[in-house]
Amino acid sequence: MAVYTEVSDEDLSAFVAQYDLGAVLSCKGIAEGVENSNFLLVTERGPYILTLYEKRTKREDLPFFLGLMEHLAVKGVASPLPVAGRDGVALRELCGRPAVIVTFLAGMWPRRVQPMHCAQLGEALARLHLAVADFTMTRPNALSLKGWHELFAKSADRADEVAVGLRDTLRAELDALEAHWPTDLPTGVIHADLFPDNVFFRGETLSGLIDFYFACNDFLAYDVAICINAWCFEIDGSFNATKARLLLANYRKVRPLSRAELDALPWLCRGSATRFLLTRLYDWLNRPPGAFVQPKDPVEYLRKLRFHQSTRSLRDYFIDDEDGTASAADPA
Ligand SMILES: Nc1ncnc2c1ncn2[C@@H]1O[C@H](COP(=O)(O)OP(=O)(O)O)[C@@H](O)[C@H]1O
Ligand SMILES: N[C@@H](CCOP(=O)(O)O)C(=O)O
Numbered sequence: 001m002a003v004y005t006e007v008s009d010e011d012l013s014a015f016v017a018q019y020d021l022g023a024v025l026s027c028k029g030i031a032e033g034v035e036n037s038n039f040l041l042v043t044e045r046g047p048y049i050l051t052l053y054e055k056r057t058k059r060e061d062l063p064f065f066l067g068l069m070e071h072l073a074v075k076g077v078a079s080p081l082p083v084a085g086r087d088g089v090a091l092r093e094l095c096g097r098p099a100v101i102v103t104f105l106a107g108m109w110p111r112r113v114q115p116m117h118c119a120q121l122g123e124a125l126a127r128l129h130l131a132v133a134d135f136t137m138t139r140p141n142a143l144s145l146k147g148w149h150e151l152f153a154k155s156a157d158r159a160d161e162v163a164v165g166l167r168d169t170l171r172a173e174l175d176a177l178e179a180h181w182p183t184d185l186p187t188g189v190i191h192a193d194l195f196p197d198n199v200f201f202r203g204e205t206l207s208g209l210i211d212f213y214f215a216c217n218d219f220l221a222y223d224v225a226i227c228i229n230a231w232c233f234e235i236d237g238s239f240n241a242t243k244a245r246l247l248l249a250n251y252r253k254v255r256p257l258s259r260a261e262l263d264a265l266p267w268l269c270r271g272s273a274t275r276f277l278l279t280r281l282y283d284w285l286n287r288p289p290g291a292f293v294q295p296k297d298p299v300e301y302l303r304k305l306r307f308h309q310s311t312r313s314l315r316d317y318f319i320d321d322e323d324g325t326a327s328a329a330d331p332a
Contacts, residue, residue: 002293003029005037005052005095012041015094018085019101021045032197034283034293035213037097040104047104048083052097057213059098062091064139065212066100068132068189075131078208080105107200107207118231118243120206121199122250125191125227128209129220129255132189141192141216143275145181148174151278158285162298166281170274173305177271182219182264190223191215195230221261224251225268229276229304237303270308277301 007015007027016024022044030038030049037052053062066082073081080102082090092099110117141147152170159167191198192214200208224247232244251257280298287295 002033002035003037003039004054004288004293005097007039007050007052007095011095015092015099016041016043016101018087018092019043019083020086021048021083021101033211034296035211041101048101049080049104050094050099050101052094052099053213054097057098061139062098062100064137065215066090067137068135068212068215069102071135072128072131072212077128077131078105079212080208080210105200105208105210107202109197109200111196113196113231113243115240115243115246116204117196117199117201117206119246119250120201121194121227121231122247122252123254124199124206124209125194125223125247126251126254128191129188129223135189138189139216141190141218143192143214143216143279144218145174145177145271148177148271148274148278151282155278155281155285159281162281162284163302166302169302169305170278173270173274173309177267177274180267181271182260182267185219185221185261185264186258187217188220189215190218190220190226192218192223192226194223194227219261219264219268220255221257221264222268222272224248224257224261225265225272226276228265228269229272229301233304233307237300237307239307266308270305273301273305273308277305 012027013024025042025044027039027041027050030040032038035056036054039050041048041050053059057065069079069082072079083101083103084090085092090100143151152174156167156170159170163169191209191212193211194209198209198211199206200210227247228244231247232240234240248257277298280296280301283295284298287293
């Protein structure tokens with residue numbers, strides 16, 4: 001559960017009184033998420049989400065995130081919309097934190113990812129990439145190569161507490177990524193954290209995307225790599241090529257991937273695995289005492305990184321045809 005900041009009834013009532021939302025009926029901390037404090041706020045006007053932004057979400061980035069959500073609403077992408085107070089301002093302050101109320105999105109995220117979820121995700125991701133093509137605000141990715149080195153420097157001394165040899169593994173991987181990271185792929189605004197818990201389904205149909213607080217400008221194919229890692233591995237650590245093929249095939253129906261993007265995918269997957277391994281490692285080693293949060297397992301992403309480093313890499317699975325089309329054959 002992620003609630004780092006408790007909100008008193010008095011503070012909440014005074015805060016909500018700045019909106020045309022009626023009185024507060026209930027407000028409960030949400031039992032999911034790791035980054036910010038989230039509450040399900042029910043007022044006389046219905047359910048909303050109240051978010052207090054914590055450590056990793058920088059105040060100066062919030063206009064980008066809120067602007068992006070407003071842009072997506074205009075483009076018809078089902079996602080939360082920031083709610084403005086009576087003064088027209090959505091970004092406010094509560095308990096010393098930047099705070100926003102956003103609309104509630106109905107649906108559930110998939111607890112057991114099935115191939116059909118991955119198929120719909122691929123299409124939704126591509127539609128998101130097209131929808132943001134004319135969004136004019138920009139935000140560099142703070143969690144790319146430079147940010148990874150910074151995170152590594154902060155965690156290196158204690159990395160082996162999580163897995164023996166992890167410090168050396170990470171150092172070598174960062175060197176390899178420096179040498180192989182692509183430089184010339186199509187860029188745009190990416191979600192950068194489109195994990196299953198950020199994609200809602202109603203029944204079997206994808207109903208919306210949430211949590212745009214890592215969104216930034218980067219390679220569009222890097223977003224695909226993040227999704228491959230987050231959606232296409234099983235609990236036992238095995239890679240599910242069927243899910244990955246469906247994800248890619250449905251993405252490519254909406255936004256074709258160039259040969260260069262397909263060729264870069266294995267390295268983008270290694271980079272994505274390293275990125276989430278590093279943030280999870282840092283969070284694991286720096287759990288705030290008393291915070292109501294379940295940190296995510298860094299070793300899960302170490303396993304994914306090892307998979308991508310191995311010879312049975314993505315290329316063996318589906319980036320093997322001359323023209324870059326997905327192969328149906330599983331390598332033995
Ligand atoms: N707009 C929304 N509508 C419905 N539920 C939401 C919404 N935003 C967040 N949630 C709920 O809160 C949880 C945590 O939100 P998330 O944005 O992922 O948190 P964090 O960024 O802190 O990790 C989600 O898994 C979901 O259950
Ligand atoms: N998806 C990240 C952590 C960020 O959590 P979210 O709740 O904001 O999606 C991870 O799994 O490491």
